Amino acid sequence: MLENIIKICPILISLVSLVYTIFLNRKTRKIREKVEKVQLDIIKASELYVHVKNSKKVYEDAMAELIVACSNEELGIEIVQEKFLKAYNRYTDFFNEVNDFCIMVNIGAIKAENYIKNTISVNLSKYATIQYDTFASLQGIAHKYGFEELRKPDYKAFEEYDKFLIAYNGGENSAFWTDIKTKRRQNGFE
Numbered sequence: 563m564l565e566n567i568i569k570i571c572p573i574l575i576s577l578v579s580l581v582y583t584i585f586l587n588r589k590t591r592k593i594r595e596k597v598e599k600v601q602l603d604i605i606k607a608s609e610l611y612v613h614v615k616n617s618k619k620v621y622e623d624a625m626a627e628l629i630v631a632c633s634n635e636e637l638g639i640e641i642v643q644e645k646f647l648k649a650y651n652r653y654t655d656f657f658n659e660v661n662d663f664c665i666m667v668n669i670g671a672i673k674a675e676n677y678i679k680n681t682i683s684v685n686l687s688k689y690a691t692i693q694y695d696t697f698a699s700l701q702g703i704a705h706k707y708g709f710e711e712l713r714k715p716d717y718k719a720f721e722e723y724d725k726f727l728i729a730y731n732g733g734e735n736s737a738f739w740t741d742i743k744t745k746r747r748q749n750g751f752e
Contacts, residue, residue, distance in 0.1 A: 603672065603673045603674040603677075604674040604677045606672060606674070607672045607674040607677055607678060607682065608677070610663060610666060610672060611663060611682055613659055613662075613663070614656075614659050614660055614663050614686075617652075617655055617656040617659040617660075618656050618689075620652050620655070620656070621649075621652040621653050621655065621656035623652075624645070624648045624649040624651075624652035624653075625649050625652070625653070625696070627645050627648070627649070628642075628645040628646055628648070628649040628703070631645040631646075632645075632703060632706075639707060642707055643707065643709060646700070646703055646704070646707070646709060649700065650700055650712070653696050653697075653700065657689075657693055657720065657723070660686060660689055660720075660723055661719075661720050661721075661722050661723045662722075663682075663686075664686070664722040664723045664725065664726035665722045667682075667726055668722050668725050668726060668729075678730070679730060683726070683730035683731075686723070686726060686727070686730075687727060687730065687731055687738070690723075690727055690742050691742075691745070693720075693746075693751070694742075694745055694746045694749040694751040695749065697712065697749060697750065697751045698749035698750060698751070700712055701749075701750055714750065714751060714752060715751070727739065727742065
């Protein structure tokens with residue numbers, strides 16, 4: 563009897579070891595899958611955010627051209643108007659791209675919360691200041707050169723961007739959001 567137990571013991575130990583290894587492999591695989599999913603979500607968020615960054619660069623280039631044109635008194639009003647319209651269109655494109663990105667975040671299509679919170683939301687929050695400052699600057703240029711006055715955006719034009727700003731900056735009653743709303747009104751954006 564003892565002899566049979568001794569013969570079975572190595573088999574039992576091997577069997578227990580096999581079951582334990584299978585269990586650990588499954589657990590490790592699940593963890594690896596979660597990590598890979600998070601990495602893919604960050605890559606997806608980053609790829610979508612590239613559109614915002616590219617649009618921002620094009621907007622900044624157009625604004626630089628407009629500033630140069632406005633400071634050159636030898637240029638005709640037609641050239642300044644052309645640069646003005648280009649800058650305004652690139653400004654609009656940039657903030658439409660920001661709003662589109664925020665739609666993707668708000669509906670949950672982008673699930674990289676830490677990346678969004680620590681990287682993207684910081685930039686998008688800074689852009690809120692750029693949004694009303696640029697609007698005020700363009701409005702000033704329009705007045706100076708006698709161009710048609712810019713219309714305020716529709717009330718809900720940047721609704722998703724606003725939701726994003728509220729969500730990632732302390733809520734609707736936060737100092738950040740109150741300041742943004744006040745400065746938007748002061749600069750004629752709202």
